[in-house]
Every structure is written in C-alpha cells, then in structure tokens.
Amino acid sequence: MNEPGIDLPQGTLDLLVLRILALGPEHGWGISERIQQISKDVLRIQQGSLYPALHRLERRGWIKARWATTENNRRAKYYELTRSGRKQLETEESGWKKLAAAVAQVLEAT
Amino acid sequence: MLSDLWIRLRSLFRHKAVEAELDDELRFHLDRQIEKYVRSGMALEAARRRARIELGGLEQTKEECRDARGVRLLETLWQDIRYGARMLRKSPGFTLVAILVLALGIGANTAIFSVVNSALLNPLPYPRSGRLFLVFASNPHARIAETTLTWPDFVELRGHNRVFSAIAGFASHDLTLSGHGEPSIVSTVVVTPQYFSVLGVTPLLGRAFLSADGRRGAPPVAILSENLWRTRYGSDPKILGSSIVLDHRPFTVVGVMPAGFRAPFFPAADQVWIPLFQDTLFRSFTKIPGRHMLATLARLGAGVTRAQAQARMQALAARLAHKFPAQNAGWTAGIRSLQKEVVGPHVRTALLVLLGAVGLLLLIACANIASLLLARATARTREMAVRLALGASRGRLIRQLLAESALLGLLGGLAGVALAFACVQGMQPLLPSALPHLRPIRVSGEVLFFALALSLAASLLFGLAPAFSAANASLHAGLKEAAGRATEARSRRRARNVLAATEIAVAMVLLVGAGLLIRSFAALTSVSPGFNTHHVWQAEISLPRFEYKTPEQWVAFSNQFLSRLEAEPGMKDAAFAVPPPFFVQGDLVLGFRIAGSPPRYGGINPTAHFASVSPDYFRVMGIPLVRGRFFREADSFTGPRVAIVSRAFVRRYFPHEDPIGKRLLCGFPPDTQIPRRIVGIVGDVRDVSLGQAPAPMIYVPFAQMPFWGGPLVVKTRLRASSVYAAIRQATASIDPDLPVTNFQSLQAAIQSSVAQPRFRTLLLSLFGALALALAAVGIFGVLSYSLSQRTGEIGIRLSLGASPGSIRKMALLEGAKLAAVGLGAGALAAFGLARLLRSELYAVTAHDLYTFVAAAVLLAAVALAACYVPARRAMRVDPVTALRHE
Numbered sequence: 001m002n003e004p005g006i007d008l009p010q011g012t013l014d015l016l017v018l019r020i021l022a023l024g025p026e027h028g029w030g031i032s033e034r035i036q037q038i039s040k041d042v043l044r045i046q047q048g049s050l051y052p053a054l055h056r057l058e059r060r061g062w063i064k065a066r067w068a069t070t071e072n073n074r075r076a077k078y079y080e081l082t083r084s085g086r087k088q089l090e091t092e093e094s095g096w097k098k099l100a101a102a103v104a105q106v107l108e109a110t
Numbered sequence: 111m112l113s114d115l116w117i118r119l120r121s122l123f124r125h126k127a128v129e130a131e132l133d134d135e136l137r138f139h140l141d142r143q144i145e146k147y148v149r150s151g152m153a154l155e156a157a158r159r160r161a162r163i164e165l166g167g168l169e170q171t172k173e174e175c176r177d178a179r180g181v182r183l184l185e186t187l188w189q190d191i192r193y194g195a196r197m198l199r200k201s202p203g204f205t206l207v208a209i210l211v212l213a214l215g216i217g218a219n220t221a222i223f224s225v226v227n228s229a230l231l232n233p234l235p236y237p238r239s240g241r242l243f244l245v246f247a248s249n250p251h252a253r254i255a256e257t258t259l260t261w262p263d264f265v266e267l268r269g270h271n272r273v274f275s276a277i278a279g280f281a282s283h284d285l286t287l288s289g290h291g292e293p294s295i296v297s298t299v300v301v302t303p304q305y306f307s308v309l310g311v312t313p314l315l316g317r318a319f320l321s322a323d324g325r326r327g328a329p330p331v332a333i334l335s336e337n338l339w340r341t342r343y344g345s346d347p348k349i350l351g352s353s354i355v356l357d358h359r360p361f362t363v364v365g366v367m368p369a370g371f372r373a374p375f376f377p378a379a380d381q382v383w384i385p386l387f388q389d390t391l392f393r394s395f396t397k398i399p400g401r402h403m404l405a406t407l408a409r410l411g412a413g414v415t416r417a418q419a420q421a422r423m424q425a426l427a428a429r430l431a432h433k434f435p436a437q438n439a440g441w442t443a444g445i446r447s448l449q450k451e452v453v454g455p456h457v458r459t460a461l462l463v464l465l466g467a468v469g470l471l472l473l474i475a476c477a478n479i480a481s482l483l484l485a486r487a488t489a490r491t492r493e494m495a496v497r498l499a500l501g502a503s504r505g506r507l508i509r510q511l512l513a514e515s516a517l518l519g520l521l522g523g524l525a526g527v528a529l530a531f532a533c534v535q536g537m538q539p540l541l542p543s544a545l546p547h548l549r550p551i552r553v554s555g556e557v558l559f560f561a562l563a564l565s566l567a568a569s570l571l572f573g574l575a576p577a578f579s580a581a582n583a584s585l586h587a588g589l590k591e592a593a594g595r596a597t598e599a600r601s602r603r604r605a606r607n608v609l610a611a612t613e614i615a616v617a618m619v620l621l622v623g624a625g626l627l628i629r630s631f632a633a634l635t636s637v638s639p640g641f642n643t644h645h646v647w648q649a650e651i652s653l654p655r656f657e658y659k660t661p662e663q664w665v666a667f668s669n670q671f672l673s674r675l676e677a678e679p680g681m682k683d684a685a686f687a688v689p690p691p692f693f694v695q696g697d698l699v700l701g702f703r704i705a706g707s708p709p710r711y712g713g714i715n716p717t718a719h720f721a722s723v724s725p726d727y728f729r730v731m732g733i734p735l736v737r738g739r740f741f742r743e744a745d746s747f748t749g750p751r752v753a754i755v756s757r758a759f760v761r762r763y764f765p766h767e768d769p770i771g772k773r774l775l776c777g778f779p780p781d782t783q784i785p786r787r788i789v790g791i792v793g794d795v796r797d798v799s800l801g802q803a804p805a806p807m808i809y810v811p812f813a814q815m816p817f818w819g820g821p822l823v824v825k826t827r828l829r830a831s832s833v834y835a836a837i838r839q840a841t842a843s844i845d846p847d848l849p850v851t852n853f854q855s856l857q858a859a860i861q862s863s864v865a866q867p868r869f870r871t872l873l874l875s876l877f878g879a880l881a882l883a884l885a886a887v888g889i890f891g892v893l894s895y896s897l898s899q900r901t902g903e904i905g906i907r908l909s910l911g912a913s914p915g916s917i918r919k920m921a922l923l924e925g926a927k928l929a930a931v932g933l934g935a936g937a938l939a940a941f942g943l944a945r946l947l948r949s950e951l952y953a954v955t956a957h958d959l960y961t962f963v964a965a966a967v968l969l970a971a972v973a974l975a976a977c978y979v980p981a982r983r984a985m986r987v988d989p990v991t992a993l994r995h996e
Contacts, residue, residue, distance in 0.1 A: 027135075029138065048170070051171055052174040055178040056178040058117065059114050
C-alpha cells in the first residue's frame with residue numbers, strides 16, 4: 001500500500017476526472033478511488049488537488065454538482081458531466097491519445 | 111460563461127451556504143478515507159492522521175477550492191467597498207465636503223459637456239451629417255468670401271461634380287399663405303428636387319420632390335411641415351393632393367415632413383417647401399447673369415475624401431471661368447462642413463473655452479480632495495502599519511484605498527449629475543441663436559457615460575497619490591509612531607504643498623480668463639452704437655403682397671400709416687426703416703457703383719450696408735447730420751432720386767473729395783442702375799453688433815425704395831403696452847387684418863444681441879469665483895493641518911520665549927510662500943492660455959496687464975485671508991497644553 005505510485009503529469013487530472021464522470025455521477029472520494037482502482041493503483045492522485053480541480057471544472061461548466069444520498073445513506077456531493085464537459089472530454093482525450101502515440105513513437109524509434 | 115458568473119455570484123452572496131457545503135464535502139471525503147483505512151486494519155487515530163495528511167491540510171484545501179471558484183477578486187472588492195463605505199460614514203464631515211466639492215466639479219463639467227455634445231459633437235439631426243457640406247463661391251480679388259452660387263454654377267456643379275452622391279440648392283423666401291383661415295406669412299424654403307435626399311430625410315406622408323417637379327413649367331407642388339399641417343389644416347388626412355394658395359397661386363400638396371425635421375438655417379416650425387422654378391422671385395434670378403442666388407448643400411459620395419471634393423470644386427470653378435468669362439472670371443469654389451457652418455466658429459471657441467474652464471475647476475476640486483485624503487492618510491498611519499504587520503500586501507491596501515476613493519468619486523458624480531440635470535436647461539443661451547431648435551440640450555446617454563467616466567477618472571486622480579503614500583508607510587516607523595501621535599511624513603507634506611500651490615495656479619488661470627471676458631464685455635456694452643437707444647421701440651408690419659402689389663401701394667400705405675400713427679397722442683416721432691439697427695442677423699449689404707468712376711475689382715461692385723428709411727428716421731434715432739441735409743417729404747417716389755451716406759462710407763470711398771452732389775448707382779432689381787444723388791452725410795452707427803466697427807452705409811428714402819411694409823421705429827416716453835396699442839390702433843384703422851409683429855424696445859434688441867457674450871462671461875465668472883473659493887479652502891486646509899501637526903514645536907518655541915506675533919508671522923509666511931509659488935506658476939500658465947480667448951475679446955488684449963494684476967491681487971488677498979485663521983490659532987497655542995500633548 002505504501003509503495004509510491006506515479007504522480008500525475010501536469011494537466012492530466014482534469015482529463016481523468018472527466019473520463020471517470022463519463023461513466024456516471026460520482027462523488028469526490030469515489031472519483032479518487034476509481035482512478036486508483038482502474039489504474040491498478042499505479043496512478044495516485046493528490047487528494048489535496050482533487051477538490052480544487054473539481055471546483056474549477058464546475059466553474060467552467062464542464063461538470064455540475066448536486067447533493068444526493070449514498071448507498072449507505074449519507075449525504076454526498078455528486079458530480080456529473082455536462083454536455084459541454086462531454087465535448088471537452090472528447091477533445092482532451094483525442095489530444096492525449098495523439099500525444100501518447102507521438103511520445104511512444106519517438107521512444108520506439110530511438 | 112453563465113455557469114462561471116453564477117458560481118461566482120453564488121459564492122459571493124450565499125457565502126455561508128457555500129462554505130458549509132465545502133465543509134461537508136471535504137468531511138465526507140475524510141470520513142470515507144478513514145473508514146477505508148480502518149477497514150484495512152489501521153488504528154483509528156493513525157487512519158485519521160493519514161487521511162488528513164493525504165488531503166494536504168483541511169484549511170489549505172478549502173482555500174484552494176475558494177480560489178478555484180474564483181470568488182476572491184469579487185469578494186475582496188465587495189469587502190473593500192463595504193469597508194470604504196464604513197470609513198466614509200465614520201467621518202461624515204470629510205465625506206460631505208468631498209462629495210459637495212466633487213459634485214460641483216462633475217456637475218459643471220457634465221452640464222457644459224451636454225451643451226458641447228448637442229452643439230459640437232452631434233449638432234445635426236440628419237443621418238451621417240458629417241458627410242454633409244455646403245458648396246460656396248468666393249472671389250478673392252473682389253474680397254468676396256463664401257457666397258451663394260449662380261444658377262449656371264449650380265447646373266454645372268450638379269451635372270459634373272463626380273464627388274457628391276447628391277446635391278441640392280436652397281434659398282428662403284417668405285410667402286403669404288391664404289385660403290383655409292387667416293392669410294399668414296409662412297417661411298418658405300425654395301429648393302431643387304434632391305434637397306430632402308441630400309439631407310437623408312423622408313416625408314411623414316406622401317413623397318419628397320421628384321426631378322420632374324423641379325423642371326421649368328412643371329405643375330406647382332408643395333410640401334408642408336407637420337406642424338403647419340396639424341395646426342392650419344387640422345391634420346386633414348386628405349391633405350395630399352389638395353390645393354393650397356401661396357402668394358395667390360395654387361400649389362398641390364404632395365407631402366408632409368415630420369415635425370422632427372428642421373431645415374438647416376431655416377428651422378421654423380411652420381414651413382413650406384416649393385421647387386425653385388415655382389417661386390417667381392428665384393425663377394427670375396436664374397435668368398440674371400452673374401446673380402449669386404442659391405445656397406448649395408451636398409452629400410459627399412462614398413469613399414470620397416474632403417480634399418478630393420475640394421480639389422474637384424476648384425477644377426469646376428476654373429472650367430466655369432473659362433465657359434462664362436464675363437460672370438465667372440476670378441471666382442473659385444470651395445466646400446465647408448455643414449456642421450461647422452451651422453454651429454459657427456464663435457460658439458465653438460466659446461464652448462471649448464468653457465469646457466476647458468470646467469476641466470480646470472474639476473482639477474482644483476480633485477487637488478482639494480487629494481489634499482484631504484493625504485491628511486487622512488497620516489491619521490491612518492497606524493491602521494495601515496497594523497494591516498501590513500498582519501500580512502496584508504501593499505497592493506491589497508492600495509486596492510482598498512482606491513475602492514474608497516472610487517466610492518467617493520461615484521457619489522460625487524451622482525450628485526453632480528443631479529446638479530447637471532437641474533441646470534442644463536439654463537444652458538440654452540450657449541447655443542447658436544440662429545438654430546435653437548435643431549437639437550435640444552439634454553442629459554443624454556452619452557452625457558451620463560461622460561459623467562461616469564469623469565467620476566472614475568477623478569477618483570483615480572485624487573486617490574492614487576494618497577493611496578500609494580499611505581500603503582508605503584514604513585512598517586517600523588508606523589508602529590513606533592503609533593505609540594504617540596503620527597507626525598506627517600515629509601513626502602506627504604510636500605505633496606500637500608504642491609497640491610495647494612497647484613490649486614492657486616489653476617485658480618489664477620480661471621480668474622484671468624474671467625477677468626478678460628468681464629473687461630471685454632464691459633467695453634462691448636459701453637461702446638456707443640451711434641444712435642439713441644432710450645425710449646425707442648421697434649415693431650414690424652408686413653403687407654400681404656397679393657393685396658398690396660405695387661410699390662406705389664406700399665408708399666401710399668406707409669404715408670397713410672405714419673400720419674395715422676403720429677396722430678396718436680405721444681407718437682409723433684415714428685419712421686419706417688428697412689432694416690433698423692439690430693433687426694436682422696448678419697449684414698445686409700447692397701452693391702453699388704459711383705457714377706463716373708471706373709468699375710472696380712474686375713467688374714465686381716463694392717458693397718455697403720443700407721437702409722431704406724422714411725424722412726423722420728434720423729431724428730427718431732438721434733443719428734447726427736454731419737453735412738448736407740436729411741431726407742424730406744419732397745424726396746418722393748416721383749421726385750429726383752437721392753441718398754445719404756455715412757462718415758465711414760465717405761472715409762472709404764471719397765477719402766479726398768466732397769461726396770455731396772456725387773451719384774451712386776444702386777438699388778434692387780430692376781432698379782440697379784438708377785443714379786441717386788448724395789445729399790447728406792450722417793454719423794456712423796453700429797447696426798449689426800456692438801462688437802463690429804461701423805460699416806460704410808447708404809440710406810435711401812423709403813418712398814424711393816419702398817417695401818411691402820416693414821420694420822417701424824418709434825420714439826416715445828409712453829409705456830410698452832400703450833405704444834403697442836397705438837401701433838395696433840393705427841394699423842387696424844387702415845386694415846384690420848394686418849398683424850403687428852416683433853414688437854420690442856431697441857434696448858431689448860441690443861441686449862439680446864449681446865446675450866451670448868453676457869452669458870459666457872457670467873458662466874466663466876462663476877467658475878472663476880468657485881475656483882477662488884476652492885483654492886482658498888485648499889490653502890486653508892493645508893496650512894491649518896500643517897500647523898496642527900506642529901503644535902508641539904510651536905509650544906516649545908513659545909516656552910523658549912518666541913512672541914505670539916512671531917509665530918503668526920511664521921505661519922503666514924508659510925502660507926504666503928505657497929501662494930506666491932502658485933501665483934507665479936498660474937500667471938505663466940494664464941499668459942500662455944489667454945491666447946485661446948483672443949477671438950472672444952473685444953477691445954482688450956489677451957495679455958491685458960490690468961487684468962493679470964487684478965487677478966493676482968485678488969487671489970493673493972483671498973489666500974492670505976485663508977491663511978490668517980490658522981495662523982491666529984497657532985499664535986494662541988498654550989505652551990503648557992501643547993507640551994503635555996506631546
């Protein structure tokens with residue numbers, strides 16, 4: 001549990017949050033758990049930067065928040081993707097894929 | 111972005127709810143994380159600590175979230191404003207004075223700007239009026255500047271100009287409208303068909319003129335103004351196609367122009383427009399070679415520059431001179447912006463001078479408030495030091511202080527706009543009197559925007575230096591001083607001294623300006639017009655020309671009327687005069703030739719002012735006879751033609767010979783070549799304006815150059831109502847339908863001719879007085895403050911044996927130094943700026959020594975008086991109290 005994961009490169013946190021929310025509404029803790037699970041604990045996100053990121057995304061109108069009860073009956077703030085957030089996700093995703101492919105190509109070539 | 115705004119505003123106004131939500135959200139996260147660690151076997155305490163560390167500190171995360179929501183800027187701005195308002199409320203005296211001073215400054219600026227906006231920036235209510243130009247002809251050899259075009263000039267110009275998208279000629283000719291009610295005289299504008307399309311206006315009803323209407327021999331048509339249609343024809347919906355009668359000829363109405371449309375130069379509300387060839391007078395003018403008759407209005411074509419149009423006009427003039435050498439040799443053509451022509455250079459300069467003056471006034475107001483704020487900055491040194499010590503950044507402090515001054519500026523602006531609303535109607539006399547109705551003065555959107563911008567600019571002006579000065583307070587010194595009393599930082603004291611001296615300097619500029627205008631106005635109103643102005647009355651009687659058709663009838667009427675009027679008690683001194691002094695706007699000139707002398711200036715006749723007067727005129731007006739004789743009854747319609755000339759006429763045209771017995775060839779068509787023998791020389795009169803030197807003048811007997819009625823002058827000691835009744839009585843006894851109009855005293859006519867300079871002088875004097883008062887308050891404030899700061903020092907001086915008198919002298923000297931510096935700088939600036947007033951001055955040079963000295967003495971006296979109160983107070987300081995205070 002204590003082995004260090006990979007710190008997220010700058011600017012990718014937004015992309016991951018949007019991607020997770022594309023699966024359905026989720027609260028902040030849930031998002032951080034999901035990212036860890038899906039990346040098989042490789043990606044660890046700084047929880048201190050998760051919430052400012054969520055508030056920033058909300059202000060930009062890409063996600064919206066609403067209060068709801070969890071499965072074990074606690075009130076939590078759930079975030080979900082808006083239409084413009086979905087569009088943003090698409091552009092960021094394709095941008096990221098291009099970047100990753102390009103980086104991979106360079107690495108393989110040398 | 112909407113979500114952005116919503117979130118910012120929600121964070122701002124639902125501050126508590128948002129904070130609680132943030133709290134809940136992070137708490138939920140922590141709880142889940144702790145649960146997770148506990149489930150994986152960690153002890154509760156360890157799990158808690160770990161979760162908190164991972165979150166990176168609750169408060170810090172919260173702060174980052176707040177930043178991410180973008181609330182900081184708005185929230186702190188709101189805080190600053192609330193804090194500023196609290197500070198202003200806490201010192202109501204300062205706030206009230208500052209707002210009043212600002213309201214005066216901003217109010218005066220807004221009011222003057224509303225006039226500038228109406229008269230200079232946007233004077234004409236026509237679409238894209240900046241593209242409208244007047245085309246004029248001038249003849250530099252004959253010294254004829256900017257007159258109307260001849261008909262052939264106009265035709266050539268219309269056909270070949272290539273630079274204007276539309277062009278139209280116009281002239282004015284009053285006609286008698288009869289049928290459908292009382293006959294009346296209507297202002298008629300005689301136009302070529304494109305007139306309305308040049309101006310870019312469309313009729314309310316019917317159509318504008320077509321080019322077919324403008325042909326010679328076309329059926330007569332007319333367009334009415336909405337006002338005339340509504341009042342005279344009761345808004346008759348069937349007006350189009352019906353017939354009206356002008357000078358006994360029927361015209362078919364084809365259109366009605368909306369009430370909002372006023373013709374340039376002829377802005378009468380009741381108006382008729384007819385095609386040029388339908389007017390007998392102007393139709394006859396088109397056939398007279400070389401007759402300049404038509405003012406010409408043109409709209410510049412798209413993409414054509416003014417310079418191109420000007421060049422094209424010169425080329426056309428050259429072509430015309432070639433085509434019609436007899437009439438057009440020596441003539442050239444040019445264009446002038448309609449806006450500038452309508453407003454006139456005098457109004458323009460006067461308004462710009464006033465705008466400059468109120469700008470300076472605002473500057474003094476700002477300097478005053480800045481000085482007050484600097485004093486407050488000293489009083490708040492401790493507050494600022496504490497804030498800095500608690501970690502506020504200097505930028506944040508400056509922002510807060512600026513918010514405070516912006517609040518002050520906006521409050522002052524608000525009061526100023528209220529002031530402007532209150533006095534903007536009183537500004538009407540600043541408008542060119544020829545065109546009072548083209549665009550009313552009002553506080554429009556543009557004016558409000560100006561006031562807002564001005565308030566904010568003023569806030570920056572008076573707030574910036576004090577804010578920087580306060581925020582730069584040294585932390586160490588500030589806290590140390592806080593123990594005792596804050597003494598004023600040296601830089602701040604210097605700044606206050608500079609401000610006080612500036613106020614004096616600016617006040618000096620305004621006082622000199624006001625003084626020059628006052629001197630000029632006094633000179634203008636004390637000039638003798640050359641005739642008697644007391645107990646003389648004017649009135650006008652106009653005969654309908656379809657009833658009184660011939661000159662013989664006009665003469666018969668005038669003789670009959672004068673004999674009836676003079677039979678009324680106390681009315682024996684009466685005469686007709688076309689025109690009497692100060693009756694018409696501008697010069698009325700007549701071309702003439704001296705019989706036997708060669709034509710001058712290549713065929714162009716010299717001109718002189720003229721008046722056609724009945725025999726008693728000179729006696730009524732008190733115009734002295736220099737030589738020869740006045741007119742007599744014998745100088746009748748059938749008798750030998752005679753004329754009287756003025757001394758200025760003799761000086762200009764007969765400098766070395768005796769004019770009596772010489773003959774002048776002059777008169778209106780068809781009498782232009784009639785010789786008139788000069789029988790007398792009379793004194794000069796100022797007949798157009800008091801500021802204009804007497805022009806050469808020709809008088810002819812009314813009986814030999816009669817008009818269809820005309821203005822009347824009467825000398826009597828009766829009261830106005832009796833005079834009017836007597837004139838009415840005499841008119842009615844001849845023809846009960848004749849109206850008597852334009853009744854007023856000659857003095858009133860002269861007064862109204864100087865109404866504009868009087869009002870400008872009054873305003874500038876008012877601004878000068880305000881500047882004086884503000885500067886006095888300024889130097890008073892600076893000196894009392896600096897002396898109150900030095901109470902301790904004065905106490906020591908007194909206890910060491912200084913006499914109270916020497917203390918007073920020291921204080922006065924300090925004030926005098928400030929005043930002297932301000933006066934010196936102000937005199938220099940006034941010397942430079944007074945030149946701008948030159949065109950406004952009559953009989954006073956812009957660098958009039960007397961005015962400069964008087965302004966300086968007045969200002970120095972007021973400044974010293976303002977210093978005297980604090981100086982006395984300093985003298986009375988009780989050394990014991992002062993030292994204990996320290």
